[in-house]
Amino acid sequence: MTELKPHEIDRLVHSAISARDQAYAPHSHFYVGAAMLMDDGTIVCGCNVENASYSMCLCAERVAASSAVAAGHRRWKAIAIASVGGVTPCGACRQFLAEFCTDTLVVMVDVIDGARRTRNLNQLLPDAFDSSHLPSHR
Numbered sequence: 001m002t003e004l005k006p007h008e009i010d011r012l013v014h015s016a017i018s019a020r021d022q023a024y025a026p027h028s029h030f031y032v033g034a035a036m037l038m039d040d041g042t043i044v045c046g047c048n049v050e051n052a053s054y055s056m057c058l059c060a061e062r063v064a065a066s067s068a069v070a071a072g073h074r075r076w077k078a079i080a081i082a083s084v085g086g087v088t089p090c091g092a093c094r095q096f097l098a099e100f101c102t103d104t105l106v107v108m109v110d111v112i113d114g115a116r117r118t119r120n121l122n123q124l125l126p127d128a129f130d131s132s133h134l135p136s137h138r
């Protein structure tokens with residue numbers, strides 16, 4: 001199970017809080033920032049990006065993960081998520097993250113009081129569906 005040093009978690013949490021400043025959430029007014037720590041120490045951030053066509057809204061976690069992949073990263077150790085209340089990632093984001101790395105530390109941060117909760121993605125998405133469940137041919 002991945003563990004991080006306290007200073008690594010602090011750095012990631014601060015990055016997620018800063019990323020939240022870019023959130024585009026004119027419809028829900030629920031602003032979320034995410035920051036992911038790659039195996040090589042790089043941090044990649046994301047924020048939620050909403051749309052007037054509500055179903056097209058993108059969560060901060062999936063924006064961060066997609067940005068990481070687009071930048072050539074597929075291995076990460078942790079994700080910090082900053083919001084009012086320190087919410088957990090939605091089911092779709094849990095599945096999206098699990099595609100690349102099920103052993104991921106997930107740190108949820110409440111931007112009001114700074115409280116942090118930590119879980120592993122394995123706990124948030126037990127018995128994940130993955131490519132091993134797909135047939136190798138039709």
Ligand SMILES: O=c1ccn([C@H]2C[C@H](O)[C@@H](CO)O2)c(=O)[nH]1
Pocket residue numbers: 025028030031032047048049050057058059060061081087088089090
């Ligand atoms: O973990 C979460 C939960 C919600 N949202 C976004 C999606 C939408 O823009 C808004 C309200 O659900 O918050 C995230 O980015 N991450």
Ligand SMILES: [Zn+2]
Pocket residue numbers: 059060061062089090091092093094
């Ligand atoms: Zn989500």
